Amino acid sequence: MRDQLGAPRRRPVILRGLSANRRLPQEPSRPPVGGWEPRYRRYVITSDVLVTILSAVAVGGLLSVGGAALFKDLTLGFLSVVSVICSLAVNRAWHPTVLGQGAEEYVRLSRGMFAGAVALGLAGLATGVVSTRPWVFIVIPATAVVALLARYLLRQLLHRLRYEGECLLPVMAAGGVDTVRDLIARTKAAPHVGWRVDAICTVDGEGDSGMEVDGVSVIGTLDELADHVRRGGYRIVAITADPYWTPRRLQQLAWKLEGSGAEMVVAPTLMEVAGPRLHVSGVLGMPLLRVSAPAFTGVRRFVKGVVDRIGAVLLLTVGLPVMAFAAAAVAVDSRGGVFYKQRRVGKDGKEFTILKFRTMVRDADRIKKDLADANEGAGVLFKMRRDPRVTRVGAVLRRYSIDELPQLFNVLTGAMSLVGPRPPLPEESARYEADVRRRLLVKPGLTGLWQVSGRSDLPWEEAVRLDLRYVEDWSLALDAMILWKTFRAVLGGQGAY
Template sequence: MQQGELVNPFPSARGRLADGAVNQPAIDWEERYRRTVITGDMVATAVVVAAIGSFFGSRDAANWHEKWGILAFGTELLVLGALAVSRSWAPAVLGQGAEEFRRLGRSLFAAAVVLALGGIAFTSQNIKLWIFVAIPAIALVTMIERYLLRLWLHKQRKEGRCLRPVLAAGSAATLSDLISRARKFPHLGWRVDAVCTTDGLGHDGDHLDGVPVVGRLADVADHVRRGGYRVVAVTPDPHWSPDRLQRLAWNLEGSDAEMVVAPVLMEVAGPRLHVDAVLGIPLLRVSMPTFTGGRRVVKAVVDRMGAAVLLLVFAPLMALVGLCVAMDSRGGVFYRQRRVGKDGQEFMILKFRTMVPGAHGAKAGLAHRNEGAGVMFKLRRDPRVTRVGSVLRRYSIDELPQLFNVLTGSMSLVGPRPPLPEESAEYGPDIRRRLLVKPGLTGLWQISGRSDLPWEEAVRLDLRYVEDWSLALDTVILWKTLRAVVSGQGAY
């Protein structure tokens, strides 16, 4: 190490040899990150409890130990105990996906319920403060703390550190897809270091898309034990019979490797997948997508309440933007355009005007310069866009009036991109599944690159949202939208 070089507190595994062996099989960054999260949760909980106890307890100092000290200490122990029992500190869920925050939320809700029952049992007069103030405050602070730690971890992973070494085994085609996704999304923490194929060969002889082919599918367990891999990813291949998969799981027992089996339904995930034991056989049960019911009612209520609140918050900004649009060029402040919504019903979308009057009629003359993907029309340097319009588009400010569409029920805060009638007319049966739900002000396409996305990827993301929608996914998308809008990436 050169003088002045910083030491990463969460080092990744050392380099991997061509035959699958590693110089240092032990990976300690996972445990260090886990300890950091636990410490952060403990400190955050202690700070919130101490702050609330000190502020409210000072008003009743004579009974501090009886009324406040015991409740404060008990609340902290209860919260930390709930986090431990619900396995909120399990390495498998830390640093990625919505499951980490789901477990955190369930833990704190359980702590609040137990605290309420304890208050009823002991007839405590001060229990409401800890249920309705302390627990929500702990939830807010711990979620922010974990999100900041996750941002740091994702930054490390994009720089090639804090990654889990993966041995993947399956057909060449499915392995190529897995390698491509792991490279495209390094923040998820997988680094495919070696693969095993049916015949022990890859597209390029002993390599598959630049990854060494270390053996055949029958040799996976041996290579895992020699190589010190952290994850064994099994992708679809005719070789994998139930008996062979079971034997592989047995052979991996005692190693540090986690076995992950990719289902044939690659795009179905989240709350729709359930593992059931039927007649002693583990079966992957796929529930139907939810387009109606209680959760959809909750989503509709949240949409309209959220839109109303956001309109109040952004009212001064919208008034200023309207003035700038009116002063920049002649024409109306707002632009109305027909779009296709749920079940193919058309509605008028509302946006701030970002183009000169008559822009739609000039579209045909610019068709030869189209840079959009698939049926979408996009131009990075569109001559029809006004000076103010280019700024509004970059930061998606022109879309704020769509909150009125959400308020009236034609759109949702989160959903697929609302297509033009001429775009939806070219949809095939598969792509038309985008119209099973309301279009959204934001969505997976918004946080994944927007106009820079290839058409096929944009469609895949919209269909994935339709299939795997959940309230937790909506929350994550809304949170990530802020960062995507601030960066302005893919907006033009």
């Protein structure tokens, strides 16, 4: 890392402490096992504890009037701190496997805060102390919000280091050459996950071109895997698909890896399903991976609908000045109406009229036929990076997705959701294959996984995969994560044209 003058750029103190790997000299072939993991965990625990204590002290001082009240509120503050910290520990909010990636970290933190509030509230009911109410309904929820923000900032620091090639977990990949190659490609495409494949074991100890697979060395056979893991100090042992792996061999490998400090991860190859639909249970003495049906109705969907409408009202209230300014700019910039109405396909194939701010010249749909040869979109999509139909104001509105704000009215009417697959045109959906039509099982969204993963820059196949993943693995926590990431994607203007 160097600045514009060529001098080394100094890291923030917290980054220098996190990335420093203080370890004894090792053999050259031994992958580096950093000490950043326990340090990062200490940062997270310290952050949660400090946020909880400072919130209790600050609110306790505001609620106190007089010496007796001060003592009483400080006592309640102490009890709330103890309740929250114990609840976080019980809910395993600081477990190393959930820190730094995915929605599970935030879910466990929220669950711990909620459990702490419930415990304090029940204690107040049992003792008849009504003054616990401000702590249960104000202090702990506010603490949860600040703690979530602190976790997010720490995660961003960790991800920044990982994109620079630091704070990565050394991985030993073991399986077929093709499946190992796919794993390597995925780890390189998503460095924020923190995996770095350092070595490979295959059935015959060979790769696709000599002793390498995509630049990673093949160091042995699958029979020698456990010995290589113990000597190399790998943090993750990733098992990919290969006929060699039988239940007996996987069980024996798990036994051999006990005490090595390595975590064995087995990639299921049946289908691309994850999240709350996967459950492991023992039946007849056999470990079975249960895949529950995706939830398209029920209480969670009702909650999602309520959240959609409340969120749409709040966003419309906050965004009203921006929408008024955008409407005026569209009207002044070019001739035509302020709004653009278009038929789109929603849940179960039902058509509805979508609302947007007009970003193109009049008769843009007619001109589209003349631009068919210049189409840069993948699959059934029509996209152009420099579309001549887009107005000057329209280009700005598109870059920051301001043109899509009127779709909040579609959310209010129930035709759309805040989060969901992209709403297709009727001519696009008519060309869908059977598997792609599963996108229509849920309401289309104002934003989605496609929005936070590249937007228009995504190839068609990847956009479909992300939408299908959302349909299959939907959860309220995933919605919250997508909404949060949407703000970053919109502010950056990445992939918008």
